[in-house]
Amino acid sequence: MHTVAVLALDGVIPFDIATPLEVFGRNRLPDGSPPYRVRVCSPSGEVDAGPMALRAPWGLDALADADTIVIPGVEDPLAEPPGEVLAALRDAAAAGTRIASICVGAFTLAATGLLDGRRATTHWIAAPALADHYPEVDVDPGVLYIDSGQFLTSAGGAAGLDLCLYMLRGDHGSAVAAAAARMAVVPLEREGGQAQFILRDHPPVPRGSVLEPVLRWMADNCGRDLTLDDIAVQARMSARSLNRHFRQQTGTTPLQWLHRVRIREAQHLLETTSYPVDRISAHVGFGSPAAFRERFKRVVGTSPHAYRRAFRQDGAPMAG
Incomplete structure (x- = not known):
């Protein structure tokens, strides 16, 4: 089963951490089986999430076992992430793990150096700071999300939902993703003024598809x-x-x-x-x-x- 590790750091934004839990944790395949195993992990068991405290059942070793890692944003994105977190993310990337960030979670991902020379996005209000703090990253503030293959980044909180649905569709096809979108009462692919911001040459299909x-x-x-x-x-x-x-x-x-x-x-x-x-x-x-x-x-x-x-x-x- 595909394992999704959601990284919870102190100051994590509750909306950002809830999004991957909802999309990857609650949905089912047509036969009723769960498509993902979701694990919330942190350097320590207790996580300060602003108005509440969270308990993360898994430590950073869960990142090594994950197929996908999701990095939610934190309240102070310019704060240097713990060295052990950066090392664990780099090791996971070297092993080929897919890593996605939500909103200002892009700062944590950028701190690893893994976005250097790559196009990335974040919340538009934080984009200048991301570009200034990490000049090797090609920051595009005008998109919902960017898929550069192994590394994916998304804009503000709602765009994190778009990105998670996008990954779900790429993994399991449109029918499964459409069911997830209906559960969340959102469109599978956002139309209107932001539809143009999805930077992909064509809609995704499951990896290894005969098509x-x-x-x-x-x-x-x-x-x-x-x-x-x-x-x-x-x-x-x-x-x-x-x-x-x-x-x-x-x-x-x-x-x-x-x-x-x-x-x-x-x-x-x-x-x-x-x-x-x-x-x-x-x-x-x-x-x-x-x-x-x-x-x-x-x-x-x-x-x-x-x-x-x-x-x-x-x-x-x-x-x-």
Whole structure:
């Protein structure tokens, strides 16, 4: 069973520690079995959590046995974490453990040096301090969360819920994650003004999925006029089998998944270039600019022009 270790340090923010316990600890697979074993660990048994005290049943040795480590934020993120904590996190990283931070938990993760040279995020109000204190980290304050592979970081408390659901979906597929989202009464993938902030080329699927090669091919070729038959040929499956595997592994159809990839690529171009919207529409594989605008607004919650006004990066190159 996949073990999730939640690191509780003195000053831990209660909301941040509750989030992974809720997402990973209370949900079940379709057969009723628990997908995760969750352990709260700390350097000492008692943890000061501001208005209350917590008892952590496990010590730092639990980090060595974990498949995933979640680091909640603390009240004073600039306080130097205990050396034994940093050493345990570095050892876990060297062993290949997935490590995620919630909110200002990114400061603890950055203190290990593991985020040096990597893109990371935290609560927007703390982002300047993170960038100043850890200049080797590429801090992006304008995203919900960032998945850089082994290390994941999230913005403020609610974004920690988005990140945990994202990891759950990557581990066990959309159906399990959707059930967890319903229990928490939140959308599985947030739409509207923040949907664009999820920095991933395509929606995740369980590791080792038989679909992984064709999904990567679809992402690389999303600008082409792909049909279901084209995708099925690439996947070496019948169209019927392809649809069945997609439903099981991603919770959607091949063409719906392709449209999401195209919208993600369009978001990137709107943020980083001045290309006309019609040019972006053609580049990402929409034959009709009107169809692109309709699909973009349905997924993101706003028009391409409004999205660009809100999120275009300073210094983005002008269209040539």
